[in-house]
Amino acid sequence: xxxxxxxxxxxxxxxxxxxxxxxxxxxxxxxxxxxxxxxxxxxxxxxxxxxxxxxxxxxxxxxxxxxxxxxxxxxxxxxxxxxxxxxxxxxxxxxxxxxxxxxxxxxxxxxxxxxxxxxxxxxxxxxxxxxxxxxxxxxxxxxxxxxxxxxxxxxxxxxxxxxxxxxxxxxxxxxxxxxxxxxxxxxxxxxxxxxxxxxxxxxxxxxxxxxxxxxxxxxxxxxxxxxxxxxxxxxxxxxxxxxxxxxxxxxxxxxxxxxxxxxxxx
Numbered sequence: 001x002x003x004x005x006x007x008x009x010x011x012x013x014x015x016x017x018x019x020x021x022x023x024x025x026x027x028x029x030x031x032x033x034x035x036x037x038x039x040x041x042x043x044x045x046x047x048x049x050x051x052x053x054x055x056x057x058x059x060x061x062x063x064x065x066x067x068x069x070x071x072x073x074x075x076x077x078x079x080x081x082x083x084x085x086x087x088x089x090x091x092x093x094x095x096x097x098x099x100x101x102x103x104x105x106x107x108x109x110x111x112x113x114x115x116x117x118x119x120x121x122x123x124x125x126x127x128x129x130x131x132x133x134x135x136x137x138x139x140x141x142x143x144x145x146x147x148x149x150x151x152x153x154x155x156x157x158x159x160x161x162x163x164x165x166x167x168x169x170x171x172x173x174x175x176x177x178x179x180x181x182x183x184x185x186x187x188x189x190x191x192x193x194x195x196x197x198x199x200x201x202x203x204x205x206x207x208x209x210x211x212x213x214x215x216x217x218x219x220x221x222x223x224x225x226x227x228x229x230x231x232x233x234x235x236x237x238x239x240x241x242x243x244x245x246x247x248x249x250x251x252x253x254x255x256x257x258x259x260x261x262x263x264x265x266x
Contacts, residue, residue, distance in 0.1 A: 019045060020053050024078070027063060033071035087138070090265060091227060092124045095215070095257045099126045099229060102253045106241055108231045109133050115153045115228075118144045118165065123227070134208065134232045145172055147204030149230040152212040155192035156225045162189070177202040196251050198230075199243070209233050211246055213254035217261055226261075229254070 022043055027034060034042070040050040054072060057063040061077030092112065099110045103126040112124040120142040125135065136142065144150050144165065154162060171180045177200075179185045192198040198212040212230035216223045231250060 016053070019043075019049065020057065023050065023053055024057070024062060027072050028074060028078075033066060033069065033073045035069070035071045039072070089123055091215075091261060094261050094265065095227075095229070096124060096126065098253050098257050098260070099124070102231075102249060103128060105249065106231065106246060108233050108246075109135075110229055110231050111136055111149070112227060112229045113142075113149065114226070115144070116141075118169065120144060120146055120149055120153065134205065134234060143172065143204075145169075145174075145204075147174075147200035147208075147230075148198040148210040148212040149204075149228065151189060151192050151198035151200070152214050152228040152230070153225075155189040155198065156214060162186070174204050175202050175206045177206075179203065195247075196254075197247050199247070205232075205234075207234065211243075211250050213250045214258075215254055215261070216258040217265065219262055223258075223262070229257075
């Protein structure tokens, strides 16, 4: 069985597209219509570059410039697109019944995500009724080194890609329990591959425990890791379920989801 993870090139980016997206995001999130100088200053962009991008966006309807104030707001093309937008990832709907079952059984919040570049992207969250919890709504991006969640993806990368990531980004010290030595971290990733799950206790968030498992797609020798999910608990010391049982149920759930998507994904 192949255990490689689907990833995107580490450093690739289309600069002009990235800048245009940053400008659009800034305008959408602004409580007041920003002007050219404000946009350029806040995003640390050259004023000439900002003006060129805004002109192109305005001509295609993505932004609209107020004829009086000359400030910018969302254009009608953007408004129409947003009203029609729908994130369609069948994996989310197929995995959710299994994740809900596990969440109800363990009374823990569960997140489903994928690896995009050097970040984890949350696709879904199954919430419990507990007051004390961690939240990360769909679309949230996390560090690739985010505790157990990051480990489950990094563990299944080929060695060359893993070395590139570790060389490009020093291991962050999120808490006093974070693993910051590359050799220790790689040894921990080997344990993850051998066990089929990852665990961290306070490595990413203090006083928080997480258990993560991979999701594979494909059959026999053509299986590849395409996603992962992780349970997060802030009150794990009061859990009525022991860690060994949580780990076993998490692995079994990952296997069930892998089987379901490999036989019925469309």
